Amino acid sequence: MNGLFDRIPLLKKYLADPNLTAAQRAAIEGELGEISHLLDRAEQILGELAGSVR
Amino acid sequence: MSMNVRQNAIALLTTPNKHSPLAVHNAIIDLRRNPKAGDEHMLRKYLDYPDDMVVSAVLYALIHIYEFAPDLKELLLRFADGDGRDNGEMPIQTQAIEGLALYSREDASALSKLLEVASKNETAEAPRARAWKCIAELFGVPWQREYSDAMIWDPESEKSISIRREVHAAVEARDGKPITA
Numbered sequence: 001m002n003g004l005f006d007r008i009p010l011l012k013k014y015l016a017d018p019n020l021t022a023a024q025r026a027a028i029e030g031e032l033g034e035i036s037h038l039l040d041r042a043e044q045i046l047g048e049l050a051g052s053v054r
Numbered sequence: 055m056s057m058n059v060r061q062n063a064i065a066l067l068t069t070p071n072k073h074s075p076l077a078v079h080n081a082i083i084d085l086r087r088n089p090k091a092g093d094e095h096m097l098r099k100y101l102d103y104p105d106d107m108v109v110s111a112v113l114y115a116l117i118h119i120y121e122f123a124p125d126l127k128e129l130l131l132r133f134a135d136g137d138g139r140d141n142g143e144m145p146i147q148t149q150a151i152e153g154l155a156l157y158s159r160e161d162a163s164a165l166s167k168l169l170e171v172a173s174k175n176e177t178a179e180a181p182r183a184r185a186w187k188c189i190a191e192l193f194g195v196p197w198q199r200e201y202s203d204a205m206i207w208d209p210e211s212e213k214s215i216s217i218r219r220e221v222h223a224a225v226e227a228r229d230g231k232p233i234t235a
Binding site for chain 2: 005007009010012
């Protein structure tokens, strides 16, 4: 989990590389999409937990 | 504790060659969330595993979940210098740095290694930023979220240099003695 906080700025940095190939860019964007999905899912679970203790 | 999850994890970890690194990593997480004394002996075998996320997950377990092992600090000192299996955010080195920070209030050699890794220009940006974050916390410097982003984006930027100066000044001001928790 710790690594996620560093992974996001690293991916942003990789995306800024002008020599990035289209395939590399797609891979990085895919990974960012996956992280975004994970965070959405975590937020959803937190919402459910908050609802269940009310 | 879920005995079922635990048993499945143990079954997988006793036949690692049949599974992907991701499956092994997930089994380690399952095991450490359902721990029993003695599991660490099984997990330690995975310190030699070729995948960085697997090794990092084992280190986390040894640091935070199981009883202190006398050789743990030596392991962390070694991994804090970097490991050839590491990629990207360097999870092995970063985990070792986090682990060393836990010892650094009482152990001068752990603190010294943290300062050494943080000071080296050759240290990869993510573990280097993490080392500075740990040092900042040990010496009472509030670590803003954007500090890590700045140091990862460009460790030699004005912003990164000024962050290091700020933390370094706090270390000097306390004569190298961390704040006691």
